[in-house]
Amino acid sequence: MPGVTDASDVVIVGGGLVGLATAHALAASNADLRIAVLEAEPGVARHQSGRNSGVLHSGVYYRPGSRKAELCVDGAEEMVRFCAEHSIGLERTGKVIVATSPSEIDTLHELETRGRANGLAGLELLDERGLREHEPHATGLMALFVPQAGVVDFVAVAERMASLLRDRGHEARTGFDVVSIDRTASEYRLTARSGDEWKAGYLINCAGLHSDRIAALAGVDPELRIVPFRGEYYVLSAERSPLVRHLIYPVPDPRFPFLGVHFTRRIDGTVEVGPNAVVALGRHNYRGEGGVSVSDLAEMATAPGLWRLGARYWRTGGSEMIRSRSRRLYAAEARKLLPEVQAGDLRRGGSGIRAQAILRDGTLVDDFAIKQSDRAMHVLNAPSPAATACLAIGRTIAQRALAAIP
Numbered sequence: 001m002p003g004v005t006d007a008s009d010v011v012i013v014g015g016g017l018v019g020l021a022t023a024h025a026l027a028a029s030n031a032d033l034r035i036a037v038l039e040a041e042p043g044v045a046r047h048q049s050g051r052n053s054g055v056l057h058s059g060v061y062y063r064p065g066s067r068k069a070e071l072c073v074d075g076a077e078e079m080v081r082f083c084a085e086h087s088i089g090l091e092r093t094g095k096v097i098v099a100t101s102p103s104e105i106d107t108l109h110e111l112e113t114r115g116r117a118n119g120l121a122g123l124e125l126l127d128e129r130g131l132r133e134h135e136p137h138a139t140g141l142m143a144l145f146v147p148q149a150g151v152v153d154f155v156a157v158a159e160r161m162a163s164l165l166r167d168r169g170h171e172a173r174t175g176f177d178v179v180s181i182d183r184t185a186s187e188y189r190l191t192a193r194s195g196d197e198w199k200a201g202y203l204i205n206c207a208g209l210h211s212d213r214i215a216a217l218a219g220v221d222p223e224l225r226i227v228p229f230r231g232e233y234y235v236l237s238a239e240r241s242p243l244v245r246h247l248i249y250p251v252p253d254p255r256f257p258f259l260g261v262h263f264t265r266r267i268d269g270t271v272e273v274g275p276n277a278v279v280a281l282g283r284h285n286y287r288g289e290g291g292v293s294v295s296d297l298a299e300m301a302t303a304p305g306l307w308r309l310g311a312r313y314w315r316t317g318g319s320e321m322i323r324s325r326s327r328r329l330y331a332a333e334a335r336k337l338l339p340e341v342q343a344g345d346l347r348r349g350g351s352g353i354r355a356q357a358i359l360r361d362g363t364l365v366d367d368f369a370i371k372q373s374d375r376a377m378h379v380l381n382a383p384s385p386a387a388t389a390c391l392a393i394g395r396t397i398a399q400r401a402l403a404a405i406p
């Protein structure tokens with residue numbers, strides 16, 4: 001049944017941090033442009049942007065010269081200013097990355113080198129005693145202290161960007177689940193599940209877990225697939241939470257774009273342990289076995305890249321799945337960093353699902369990926385640290401879009 005038709009100059013699909021920051025940057029650069037953000041859920045930041053660790057990343061992990069490195073460092077500074085201006089909770093606490101086996105020490109040195117190349121000042125390599133001065137209950141052979149890292153209330157950031165947009169007379173429409181896109185010579189016509197329609201001359205796809213699907217609906221081959229990787233958290237009991245001052249991270253496995261199970265004292269003071277990384281059988285499968293999506297599963301079964309990835313890393317993937325079901329094994333992993341943690345100190349927390357792009361040959365796309373096409377831009381890979389970097393990512397997309405809009 002046809003519904004209401006609205007229009008704007010630019011339409012952005014996705015009311016997560018990246019879509020909202022893009023709208024924010026467009027609105028700041030061109031006051032005449034009519035901008036709309038269309039979000040499927042009843043509120044903004046209901047997926048990755050509202051279900052993450054809440055960590056302000058520093059840029060220490062990323063290859064110098066990559067988009068992640070540049071946009072994370074710039075974006076973190078912009079996030080600090082945005083939160084100060086709008087009285088949103090953000091604390092730059094610093095963090096430690098801890099090597100617990102000799103094989104991790106080279107990687108730790110490599111992180112220090114990367115961090116310096118990415119412009120981070122004040123990085124400090126610590127011995128076990130130095131580590132204990134920062135985190136008295138942590139243990140390890142060597143650690144890297146990163147002063148720029150911190151914690152932030154990303155949901156408040158997203159909500160503030162949506163309200164700023166509305167205050168300026170733009171649209172941040174929720175409950176608009178885009179199910180089809182028609183392209184004519186001069187405009188895109190987006191149709192929602194409700195039957196409502198939206199027309200716009202320029203389309204920006206920031207649909208996170210569905211960005212490959214939105215690109216395909218708009219007639220663009222994304223040349224990759226989104227694979228949902230669920231990250232599950234535990235919460236440290238209130239009595240044991242003093243074991244963690246700020247942020248304690250392991251040295252990441254350089255084969256994967258995930259940072260490993262870490263301890264995070266969030267902006268509200270609770271201490272989380274996690275997230276792990278298991279392939280989620282469904283793009284919104286936050287619950288595990290109970291939330292399997294048959295259609296997503298059928299689609300995943302036909303993705304050659306996923307089969308190739310599985311063949312390469314079945315051992316790591318299998319042990320992540322086993323650990324995901326066992327609090328005892330999860331606690332054993334956490335104990336590598338914090339020996340005093342026992343399984344009984346952990347209770348199950350929430351979960352988030354990462355939208356991780358994978359190529360047909362099974363390669364996990366490491367850097368942010370943005371594809372420009374005729375009167376459209378598609379953000380096809382924006383995993384961590386895209387929450388930290390959202391203001392810089394949004395500014396970059398806005399500049400490119402404004403250059404392309406006649």
Ligand SMILES: Cc1cc2nc3c(=O)[nH]c(=O)nc-3n(C[C@H](O)[C@H](O)[C@H](O)COP(=O)(O)OP(=O)(O)OC[C@H]3O[C@@H](n4cnc5c(N)ncnc54)[C@H](O)[C@@H]3O)c2cc1C
Nearest residue numbers: 014016017018040049052053055178208231352383386388
């Ligand atoms: C477990 C986990 C931990 C993380 N930790 C951190 C961290 O500590 N620090 C950090 O910087 N980053 C972190 N990240 C990464 C960060 O959260 C994401 O990179 C970032 O939020 C991506 O934002 P986004 O706007 O691209 O995606 P999303 O927040 O997922 O937004 C996409 C939006 O598009 C909407 N949408 C999808 N399809 C449609 C459609 N058809 N019609 C309309 N709307 C649609 C969705 O409903 C959604 O709201 C983490 C991610 C996860 C999952």
